[in-house]
Amino acid sequence: MKSLLKSLEILEAVAEHQPVSVGELAKRLSLPKSTVQRVLLTFHEAGWLRQRRGDMTRWEVGARILGVRPPELNGGRLYAAAREPMRELRDATNETVHLSIPDGLNSVVLIDRADCQQNVRTFSPLGDAAPFHATANGMAIMAWLSDQEIDDIIARGLPAFTEQTITRPDRLREELAAIRQRGYSLNMSNYRPAICAIGAAIMDADNRPVGSLCISMPQSRYDPARLSQWGQQVVEAARRISLMQPADPI
Amino acid sequence: MKSLLKSLEILEAVAEHQPVSVGELAKRLSLPKSTVQRVLLTFHEAGWLRQRRGDMTRWEVGARILGVRPPELNGGRLYAAAREPMRELRDATNETVHLSIPDGLNSVVLIDRADCQQNVRTFSPLGDAAPFHATANGMAIMAWLSDQEIDDIIARGLPAFTEQTITRPDRLREELAAIRQRGYSLNMSNYRPAICAIGAAIMDADNRPVGSLCISMPQSRYDPARLSQWGQQVVEAARRISLMQPADPI
DNA sequence: TCACGTCGTGCCATATTATGGAACGCCATG
DNA sequence: CATGGCGTTCCATAATATGGCACGACGTGA
CATH class of the missing domain: 3.30.450.40 (GAF domain)
Incomplete structure (x- = not known):
């Protein structure tokens, strides 16, 4: 499942550089902007990522992930x-x-x-x-x-x-x-x-x-x-x- | 991105019921076994899920997720x-x-x-x-x-x-x-x-x-x-x- | 011992889905 | 006013996820 692997890479990149913009992620990972944005929106829909308060263009990890633990x-x-x-x-x-x-x-x-x-x-x-x-x-x-x-x-x-x-x-x-x-x-x-x-x-x-x-x-x-x-x-x-x-x- | 949403659901289900088997997940989520297994293997490949020690058929959340935090x-x-x-x-x-x-x-x-x-x-x-x-x-x-x-x-x-x-x-x-x-x-x-x-x-x-x-x-x-x-x-x-x-x- | 049910796994034709280039609108800057 | 960079949207196309099916392993009960 290439798309899932790619998505997880993006998620980890967000975690590492948050709060981070679409363009920055795309450059860092050498991926098309549109692809990155689609993934970000999907994570957002699932509650895993959120936009920074007061800045709709910067993404960070949401708290939902805290319910997923070893x-x-x-x-x-x-x-x-x-x-x-x-x-x-x-x-x-x-x-x-x-x-x-x-x-x-x-x-x-x-x-x-x-x-x-x-x-x-x-x-x-x-x-x-x-x-x-x-x-x-x-x-x-x-x-x-x-x-x-x-x-x-x-x-x-x-x-x-x-x-x-x-x-x-x-x-x-x-x-x-x-x-x-x-x-x-x-x-x-x-x-x-x-x-x-x-x-x-x-x-x-x-x-x-x-x-x-x-x-x-x-x-x-x-x-x-x-x-x-x-x-x-x-x-x-x-x-x-x-x-x-x-x-x-x- | 339907596949990503579905994958995250599976990941959350693993977190909730770990350690859990392929079949149990498939039943619980009403998904085909083969689909669930493919997702599990992909998460495993990415380091997000692992098999339980001594039981290769039960899955649990790996520690990698601890690096992804708000x-x-x-x-x-x-x-x-x-x-x-x-x-x-x-x-x-x-x-x-x-x-x-x-x-x-x-x-x-x-x-x-x-x-x-x-x-x-x-x-x-x-x-x-x-x-x-x-x-x-x-x-x-x-x-x-x-x-x-x-x-x-x-x-x-x-x-x-x-x-x-x-x-x-x-x-x-x-x-x-x-x-x-x-x-x-x-x-x-x-x-x-x-x-x-x-x-x-x-x-x-x-x-x-x-x-x-x-x-x-x-x-x-x-x-x-x-x-x-x-x-x-x-x-x-x-x-x-x-x-x-x-x-x-x- | 054998038949049966259950489970995890691997395959593959098909249709769904992700892809990414291009274009748009917005904003700040020179 | 022109320019460059940004986030966003669209869509034809190719890539990819899908899931039914079959196989082998294992454990159980007749």
Whole structure:
């Protein structure tokens, strides 16, 4: 369905550049103006896009989309449960804390953030997708997946993002075993240069990983002497959130 | 674009019933199986839907959609700013607190909730859309819109939901004036029977309403003697959140 | 063991539908 | 007053979504 794929591209472009005009979108996506406009009007008809207040020529994403969420977020239980522990972890470390969930076996997506107060801090936009094998949040989740699911992720390839990215399957499996043993995962600039993170998985009542938490910091502030303490704090925060997660309904 | 409208209906149906199978969707929407499957595969290709872990025949919403959000939520500043005040308001009143944002001039949408601990409590699912003229959150926002925008909403009709719904335009304008004067809005079973609420608008740095907060309670616990105090508390909580809202970029 | 019903999947001729170039009206600018 | 850029509309045409049908897999009950 080419038209649907094209429409979703347009929707995502609106989300990224809102509020945005027809012409701008057409240029950006190299599509005819009339095609773009037809799609915008159709999304509008469905309630997914709206015109900006006071400016009928600029489009933005409507609130209807907020009713369409992955099942992990239904009832907002993960958000709600993570809120307080994330704040406390942020305050205890004075570093930014990230909350992510897996998107199937494709990637991990950042869904919430507790920002620290430092002048130099890491930043990732909410909704950002990142690979399992190169991030603290990704590896923390991956460590608790079944062997078959791990094989599946590895089979999709382990691209390198920095010199530190783990790209060899056997090396990755070793690292996952280490994570299972110590409880927390470690990202030493494996994904983005000069960004380190310490992560731990959040489990549901069936002991399946449904998300993860990490402390994200500039490499300049990474202190090996504190690793063990911070690792335990992340694990403890994740455990508290895990206790509030329901079982997965079939 | 019929095909796009149909596809969005299917996507929304998946969100509502996830995890869901092809056949179930086809029955529910009265569409041919092959059509539904083609749409599911296309959404999958675009990363918007995924198969449930361990069950290739059940579909659910993927995390990619989390990157597509209304502009009010960009950076999560409203969520983040509202978090603490909402909790405090909930604790102070022991009632559920709702956070909503306007969807253009169409409706207000519930985006967050701080649940109270009572055995009897109100419940609305996140993402729920409600009319401006019949809810505390809606009227709180509406009160601070321009005259033209208010006219616009009224022109779309003021349907009745209960005996108490305000359906006469002049009566609604009076109520909005009263809200502007006292600072908080009031819903006395105007929308859902036996549910009351006290609301106040959240303003951005340009003094435009970008959302609203309300205390939502069963009518049985509504106490006129406390109205003034709770009203002031909602207004104060909304004001604290407002101070953290950025100006609206053109 | 076999027959049956159910489900997900793949195919393909057909008709519906999306396409995009062109033209129009509007507005701000020089 | 001319110009360029914008959003919008139209329509013949080609591209594409459609959906009935059939196949294979699976689970069930006779």
